[in-house]
Amino acid sequence: MPDPQTRSRSAHALASSAVPAWDAEADVLVVGLGAAGASAAIEAASAGARVLVLERASGGGGTTAVSDGMMYFGGGTALQRACGFEDSVEEMEKYLLASCGPEPDAVRIRAYCEQSAGHYDWLVEQGVPFKAEFYPERMLSPGEEGLTYSGNELVHPFREQARPAPRAHMPQKEGQAGALLMQKLIAAAERAGAQIRSDTLCEALVQDPEGRVVGVHAVVAGEDRHFRALRGVVLCAGGFINDREMVKQYAPELRRARFKAATEGDDGRGIRMGIGAGGAAIRMHMGSVSLPFYPPKSLMRGIFVNATGQRFMPEDVYQGRAGELALLHQDGRVFLILDDECFERPVFAGGEIHAGETIAELEREIGLPPGSLESTVALYNRHAERGEDPVFHKAPEYLKPLTASPFGAIDLSWDKAIYAAFTLGGLATNVRAEVLDGDGAPVPGLFAAGRTAASISSPGYSSGTSIGEATLFGRIAGRNAAGA
Amino acid sequence: MPDPQTRSRSAHALASSAVPAWDAEADVLVVGLGAAGASAAIEAASAGARVLVLERASGGGGTTAVSDGMMYFGGGTALQRACGFEDSVEEMEKYLLASCGPEPDAVRIRAYCEQSAGHYDWLVEQGVPFKAEFYPERMLSPGEEGLTYSGNELVHPFREQARPAPRAHMPQKEGQAGALLMQKLIAAAERAGAQIRSDTLCEALVQDPEGRVVGVHAVVAGEDRHFRALRGVVLCAGGFINDREMVKQYAPELRRARFKAATEGDDGRGIRMGIGAGGAAIRMHMGSVSLPFYPPKSLMRGIFVNATGQRFMPEDVYQGRAGELALLHQDGRVFLILDDECFERPVFAGGEIHAGETIAELEREIGLPPGSLESTVALYNRHAERGEDPVFHKAPEYLKPLTASPFGAIDLSWDKAIYAAFTLGGLATNVRAEVLDGDGAPVPGLFAAGRTAASISSPGYSSGTSIGEATLFGRIAGRNAAGA
Numbered sequence A, B: 001m002p003d004p005q006t007r008s009r010s011a012h013a014l015a016s017s018a019v020p021a022w023d024a025e026a027d028v029l030v031v032g033l034g035a036a037g038a039s040a041a042i043e044a045a046s047a048g049a050r051v052l053v054l055e056r057a058s059g060g061g062g063t064t065a066v067s068d069g070m071m072y073f074g075g076g077t078a079l080q081r082a083c084g085f086e087d088s089v090e091e092m093e094k095y096l097l098a099s100c101g102p103e104p105d106a107v108r109i110r111a112y113c114e115q116s117a118g119h120y121d122w123l124v125e126q127g128v129p130f131k132a133e134f135y136p137e138r139m140l141s142p143g144e145e146g147l148t149y150s151g152n153e154l155v156h157p158f159r160e161q162a163r164p165a166p167r168a169h170m171p172q173k174e175g176q177a178g179a180l181l182m183q184k185l186i187a188a189a190e191r192a193g194a195q196i197r198s199d200t201l202c203e204a205l206v207q208d209p210e211g212r213v214v215g216v217h218a219v220v221a222g223e224d225r226h227f228r229a230l231r232g233v234v235l236c237a238g239g240f241i242n243d244r245e246m247v248k249q250y251a252p253e254l255r256r257a258r259f260k261a262a263t264e265g266d267d268g269r270g271i272r273m274g275i276g277a278g279g280a281a282i283r284m285h286m287g288s289v290s291l292p293f294y295p296p297k298s299l300m301r302g303i304f305v306n307a308t309g310q311r312f313m314p315e316d317v318y319q320g321r322a323g324e325l326a327l328l329h330q331d332g333r334v335f336l337i338l339d340d341e342c343f344e345r346p347v348f349a350g351g352e353i354h355a356g357e358t359i360a361e362l363e364r365e366i367g368l369p370p371g372s373l374e375s376t377v378a379l380y381n382r383h384a385e386r387g388e389d390p391v392f393h394k395a396p397e398y399l400k401p402l403t404a405s406p407f408g409a410i411d412l413s414w415d416k417a418i419y420a421a422f423t424l425g426g427l428a429t430n431v432r433a434e435v436l437d438g439d440g441a442p443v444p445g446l447f448a449a450g451r452t453a454a455s456i457s458s459p460g461y462s463s464g465t466s467i468g469e470a471t472l473f474g475r476i477a478g479r480n481a482a483g484a
Helices: A036-047 A078-082 A087-098 A106-114 A118-124 A178-191 A243-248 A250-255 A269-276 A296-299 A319-329 A359-367 A372-384 A466-484 B037-045 B079-084 B087-097 B106-114 B116-125 B178-192 B244-249 B252-256 B270-274 B296-300 B321-328 B359-365 B371-386 B466-483
Strands: A026-029 A053-056 A130-132 A144-148 A195-197 A202-208 A213-219 A223-235 A286-292 A303-306 A334-338 A352-356 A407-411 A418-423 A432-437 A442-448 B024-031 B049-056 B195-197 B199-206 B213-220 B223-235 B288-289 B302-306 B336-340 B352-356 B407-411 B420-423 B434-436 B442-448
Touching: A026 A036, A026 A213, A036 A053, A036 A178, A036 A223, A036 A466, A078 A118, A078 A144, A087 A106, A087 A118, A087 B288, A106 A118, A106 A466, A130 B296, A178 A195, A178 A303, A178 A466, A195 B106, A202 A223, A202 A269, A202 B442, A213 A442, A223 A334, A223 A466, A223 B321, A243 A250, A250 A319, A269 A442, A286 A319, A296 A334, A303 A372, A352 A359, A359 A407, A372 B371, A407 B302, A442 A466, B024 B037, B024 B213, B024 B466, B037 B049, B037 B178, B037 B223, B037 B466, B049 B178, B079 B116, B087 B106, B087 B116, B106 B116, B106 B434, B106 B466, B178 B195, B178 B466, B199 B270, B199 B302, B223 B270, B223 B466, B244 B252, B252 B288, B252 B321, B270 B442, B288 B407, B296 B336, B359 B371, B359 B407, B442 B466
Parallel strands: A026 A053, A026 A223, A053 A195, A130 A144, A223 A442, B024 B049, B024 B223, B049 B195, B223 B442
Antiparallel strands: A202 A213, A213 A223, A286 A418, A303 A334, A334 A407, A352 A407, A432 A442, B199 B213, B213 B223, B288 B420, B302 B336, B336 B407, B352 B407, B434 B442
């Protein structure tokens, strides 16, 4: 653990008796103005509560504002129907239960699926635009299309476990749509009457002698400030991928992902504040790890091998699962093997390129054990010639024997390529978004949403569940805090 | 999280103002009389403190008493020297840094290695007998020998990273030696003047308004009891593998290990009590997972394959690493492939036996993808004929081509075989055994040792570090609590 001198004292709730005076008060305090905080503010204010949002940066937005803005919804949303896709709560639930393992939070997943279609309508009501057009490629659209696939719905073994449907909902905007999404949500929060204080760095929660959370201690321009919450506090302060000490202690496997899909605000402060008030932090080791080895799609026609020259996944897998399998289960040492017909450079992933006239030469060139890659390619080619992949079940459209010399290998090991990570662990919450202690009882007056709360994905991330959970459970937290 | 009605309220510290009356007081309270608690009691009492040990069972012993009593020590202990082995603090440290990854706690490992040889002498002083005889087999001795190998010191890649030395120290006793070890330690604690109260189930810590831990709330014969600690409380209450809810929330990957290397006392209560007083619980997902596929040793001459028919480790690996790799990285679906010359039944691991006249027939019989096992065996045999294993670097003495029909496969998947697990995560502590909060600052008056504290092994377990850490850091906790 770090030198306590150099760290905030977030993990220690302040006793209400130690508060010199309240600088301001509200019914509901929201810590952090990202997707979760804005959604909480909208709902709490709409329920009639006086809402004060405390944001560390000079403007709101959080990590969502620098993201693609993708949200994982289903069960037959208006957008899915407008694009001609059938989906049901049950099929969405089956997919998430299969992919969010092991021991997925079935109660939370059920709530997420059941409320998904209605929640999409709410976002439209808040002014978030979506274009009813499907983007069929297996990568992020550069255009304005509203619907695409973002997970492993089409990939073995998930395609056999639940009827696939595209569930990634994207606001209508060319390129990254997260900033637009946050602009709309913040505007809606202001319209609903929520007050926003920026440049306000929250340090710790304030608890009364009975353990109820009654306020927040913050620092504004170097001065201590104390904000009172008459009904509740909602923690929406992001994850912890940018706190080196927390990653080391809780999620050491994520240390090798060089790119953090986060802002500097994702320093774990919200989670530490919750711990300091008695909240339990669970599944703290889990993270989303993405390896964006495609586009271009032709790279899915190659084969991935590990340091012993063996395949370990179907290469049409979703980028999020590819990163997880490569970094967490193959020690981050992986190569993409290609032949002259499918070789291209990855657009985003980087990597180090090697070539050989034969597979044996390539094997030597990249230092794989003698005969290992030859053996793997021979088995793969034998099946691919018949359009089959009985070993990893890659879809037929990406199968072709690797026979056209010269051959190439892209070293996509953790120290050569871009792995993008963020944390999925956080405070334990129930479907009311109440923070739970280690015995499973709510901490009175405390709510959490967004990456400050433990995710339904643990692991097995499908892109869009983060902003999906943030906005849905943010709303629930705001509503329940207002009614508390 | 569980229904709060059915669970203890350990995760919620009791305010000292809510204590009706103190039923007893001591300078140092020790929660749990296993190896850590007994060691803490000996040292605290020897330092002049009045010590009261609270134990939930009718007699002490904890999980150590039902274990083999193995302790991982090195750096040139008297026993290592008497058996003719050289070792140094540096080599021991190199091995642990390499095997206890990722992001091992280097400061704690350094302390453990530096104090190891002196700590062994202390155990001898407490009356624990050791016989100066080396047991060369790669499995637990049925006899009285005192020294053996318990980790991966001789296995690739560790054998290249640190000079191997046997470091598993076993008390002199035929069969399981844990009960003898606990008998000696408890007798020493009583001689030192510690008082022991059995049948006392601790529920929660008591904290004063400044956050200092000043006592323990316990239940004795259904009645609430409050014990006051004038100097400090030491939590030595074991791990949490036997608390289904905690395993589900924190360490879902361990759920498939059917055998718990633990007693029912390992229900996480000590960790929850620490969390309730502001302690941080770290690396809670990590566990030791053992797959005791040998003895007999001839089984190391086979090859392990996963569900895609591929090898994934050198088969001379330590049982603790085999279990970890198989369960956590191969989804718990593994087969040990043997030929007529090396086939035997595992003594402990169980498993389901299959046979085939050819490798192809065996492959079909156990449902591996067509050609996968044939390809793997062909590559292995080609190298084994030359006494080499360039793919996984198994030691030459276990290498032989698998060519003698009939062939056998032992299905050692998680639902067919014995995987033995216990938890390695727990409260964050420093080298003074003080419990740390989420900011890395000590929780005043609170100490922890044994499996209630997060281990140096995270993962990468070498048998004996549990009781080794428990006794060493238990002593440190007792000494510092007495001086606090």
